[in-house]
Amino acid sequence: EDKVVQSPLSLVVHEGDTVTLNCSYEVTNFRSLLWYKQEKKAPTFLFMLTSSGIEKKSGRLSSILDKKELSSILNITATQTGDSAIYLCAVVSNSGYALNFGKGTSLLVTP
Amino acid sequence: NAGVTQTPKFQVLKTGQSMTLQCAQDMNHNSMYWYRQDPGMGLRLIYYSASEGTTDKGEVPNGYNVSRLNKREFSLRLESAAPSQTSVYFCASSTGHGANYGYTFGSGTRLTVV
Numbered sequence: 001e002d003k004v005v006q007s008p009l010s011l012v013v014h015e016g017d018t019v020t021l022n023c024s025y026e027v028t029n030f031r032s033l034l035w036y037k038q039e040k041k042a043p044t045f046l047f048m049l050t051s052s053g054i055e056k057k058s059g060r061l062s063s064i065l066d067k068k069e070l071s072s073i074l075n076i077t078a079t080q081t082g083d084s085a086i087y088l089c090a091v092v093s094n095s096g097y098a099l100n101f102g103k104g105t106s107l108l109v110t111p
Numbered sequence: 112n113a114g115v116t117q118t119p120k121f122q123v124l125k126t127g128q129s130m131t132l133q134c135a136q137d138m139n140h141n142s143m144y145w146y147r148q149d150p151g152m153g154l155r156l157i158y159y160s161a162s163e164g165t166t167d168k169g170e171v172p173n174g175y176n177v178s179r180l181n182k183r184e185f186s187l188r189l190e191s192a193a194p195s196q197t198s199v200y201f202c203a204s205s206t207g208h209g210a211n212y213g214y215t216f217g218s219g220t221r222l223t224v225v
Contacts, residue, residue, distance in 0.1 A: 042216035043154070045210075092212065099154070
């Protein structure tokens with residue numbers, strides 16, 4: 001059975017801090033790993049990482065896929081209160097396109 | 112640009128009642144999905160339809176049925192609602208290619224079973 005584990009489950013930081021969120025997976029026939037941000041509504045897509053694209057960056061956010069360790073990290077530098085959200089990691093296997101989500105990391109950035 | 116439309120947005124049911132959650136997409140996507148989200152649990156796949164005419168169980172299918180009515184519409188039915196089905200339900204569709212596999216989520220249905 002496929003498994004996606006995120007850590008920590010919750011995190012409180014001060015504005016300006018840098019945070020690292022972790023995602024590990026056990027998936028048969030791994031295809032890709034996706035990161036989402038969720039703020040009281042539907043998840044918003046951040047990054048997709050595959051064998052051919054193991055590092056992505058967008059502004060203060062970046063993500064790396066470690067295929068050897070079967071894990072990924074999401075880094076957020078110079079955090080802002082607007083970064084407060086649940087961050088979800090999901091994996092996709094070669095058997096289809098259904099997203100298999102982890103439980104998420106709840107991030108709170110305080111002023 | 113409607114994307115994925117879910118109805119209703121909110122619903123309160125009594126235990127034992129039935130209801131159907133509706134989902135429609137206007138992006139010509141082949142695949143459609145139903146997820147539920149409970150606090151601290153991420154999103155869990157209930158059922159999915161890889162293409163018109165096919166449906167398959169996901170991680171938590173018990174207590175639910177689905178119908179892929181046509182390429183646009185994918186409904187989720189609760190035959191006899193239970194308090195354990197109190198959750199937020201998200202419908203999604205995807206193309207299976209491109210960034211994010213073209214995944215598009217609906218805005219969600221908040222269901223409470225009392």
